Amino acid sequence: MKPVVLFDAGRLLDRSAREAPTGVDRVCLAYAEWLAARRDIGMIPVATVRNRLRAVDPAHCRRAIRILRKRWSGDGPETTIERALIRALTSQSPGPSILDVEPGAAPLSLRRVRSVSQALTSRPLPPPAPGQAYISVGHTALDTPAILADLSRRGVSTTIMIHDLIPITHPEFCRPGDRARHHRRASNALRHADRIIVNSAYTASQLLAFAAGEDLRQPPVKAIPLGLEPVFLTRGTTPSPRPYFVHVGTIEARKNLAFLLTLWRRLQERLGPATPGLVLVGRYGWENEAVLDHLQRSPNLQGLVHQSAGLSDASLARLMRGARAVVAPSSIEGFDLPAVEAMAMGVPLIASDIAVHRELVSGARLIDPLDGLGWLSALQAATDSPPVAPDYAPPTWTAHFDQVAAFIGLPD
Known part of the structure; x- marks a missing residue:
């Protein structure tokens, strides 16, 4: 049996x-x-x-598995949002930042919707x-x-x-x-x-x-x-002529993104038109008011920093492969899947020097998550000259x- x-x-x-x-x-x-x-x-x-x-x-579950696999993998051509991001990142005359609309309060709570759906x-x-x-x-x-x-x-x-x-x-x-x-x-x-x-x-x-x-x-x-999903297991990069960096993860306090955006403002003050772009890929989470203030109100970051959620695996992999580096300045993580994905693809990784990164991506450029000058130096060096990612045996x-x-x- x-x-x-x-x-x-x-x-x-x-x-x-x-x-x-x-x-x-x-x-x-x-x-x-x-x-x-x-x-x-x-x-x-x-x-x-x-x-x-x-x-x-069981039939409902199997159908949901097929639908989610197809949607989340996204093996098709570039999506509209991906094309918009690439245009914004490669344009010699940056326009407005691309930002997802900040979510408002739903008339019916997600908890209630889920409860009703599962009951049915x-x-x-x-x-x-x-x-x-x-x-x-x-x-x-x-x-x-x-x-x-x-x-x-x-x-x-x-x-x-x-x-x-x-x-x-x-x-x-x-x-x-x-x-x-x-x-x-x-x-x-x-x-x-x-x-x-x-x-x-x-x-x-x-x-x-x-x-x-x-x-x-x-x-x-x-x-x-x-x-890792198969799309992240093949090494290879296609760096963009105009440098940009990528962060992947929910926009929440532990990701240390207010710190990262403060660094980007300092980079803009130093480098002016040569400042690299930055894409934050992820949904809005919680305790993110400082990040939203930077994104929506800082004139120095307009046209340089973009945020988008809803990218398929295929779109995300293409975006990461074009980056100078993936950045992961988190204060704390339990695993950090995007950091591992970057290492697997051979995309340079600049990450916080925390226990999980030392365990899983020790070959990356690790910097204390509070070392502003160290991060500035690493970001500017990667902008000037594409770093080389070390060999890595992915899980x-x-x-x-x-x-x-x-x-x-x-x-x-």
């Missing part, structure tokens, strides 16, 4: 309308595809609805049987101990992925209430999960330190680096899932 895996697809289905994924979204899609493709496993997609697991219609596409889940497995990689089903505790009582093996401890260790970079919520999630995982996967040795150390500090049990924890999804299967006891 085939092993049965209950895969929590709730977060993935929540993202069905998104034009581009976050790093966690990418992981959810990769796991869904891996499990769905294995003929030796019976995958049952589930979702958390009102703190209870419900079964998702799900049905009661038959009682799980002993010997089945449950996998959640999107921080779902962790807000209440009831789900994991019930699965454990029924003899279901539970595997949880924790992506980072940032809301607990650095709550100043997160929304009010996120610390308490993530504390609850991490605690529930430690108390009830049979095993926990993390994305880096740094995240593992933070999780185990949290468990020790809270006097919680420590189930087996394994650090397995995340894989792959194949290697990731080989380790996952061994860790949770699935067939090879």
Whole structure:
């Protein structure tokens, strides 16, 4: 009889309308595809609805996986926004900055929309049987101990992925209430999960330190680096005649973007018309008022700094390959997928000297995230002369899932 895996697809289905994924979204899609493709496993997609697991219609889940893969990969020609960005970056007479519209308050909360959508596409889940497995990689089903505790009582093996401890260790970079919520999630995982996967040795150390500090049990924890999509695995660059740099990630406080934009203003004061461009690729997050003030009101940055979300993987890879370097000045990260993608493609990377970057992209140019003069020097040097990226052996999804299967006891 085939092993049965209950895969929590709730977060993935929540993202069905998104034009581009976050790093966690990418992981959810990769796991869904891996499990769905294995003929030796019976995958049952589930979702958390009102703190209870419900079964998702398999056909609906398969359709969502196909749609998201096609949309997020974007293997077609350049999109309208990509063409607009390239024109703005290569023009000898920069026009206005390209900025996504700042999101306003929706008349109906996303939480309510998701709840209604999942309720309509799900049905009661038959009682799980002993010997089945449950996998959640999107921080779902962790807000209440009831789900994991019930699965454990029924003899279901539970595997949880924790992506980072940032809301607990650095709550100043997160929304009010996120610390308490993530504390609850991490605690529930430690108390009830049979095993926990993390994305880096740094995240593992933070999780185990949290468990020790809270006097919680420590189930087996394994650090397995995340894989990359195929479009990011081929080395090669096509530098633009007019230099520009790229940052990829949600526009939020921990990304240190207000610092980066202050540097760009200083570069503009030094270099004038020779100032390189900068593209911030990512959605607006939280605690980003200082960044928005720079983007919308600084005359020195108009026409130089652009922001866009919704780029497909193919568009993003082309944009990154044309850059002088990818910049990653984050104050804290759990993994930093864009930094790893840049190294894999052979695109030079200038990144903050933090634990995760030292672990995963040690060959990059690493600078303290508060060293303004060091960053200015590195950015100006890369503008004057394209840096050379070091060789790099990128992590792959194949290697990731080989380790996952061994860790949770699935067939090879």
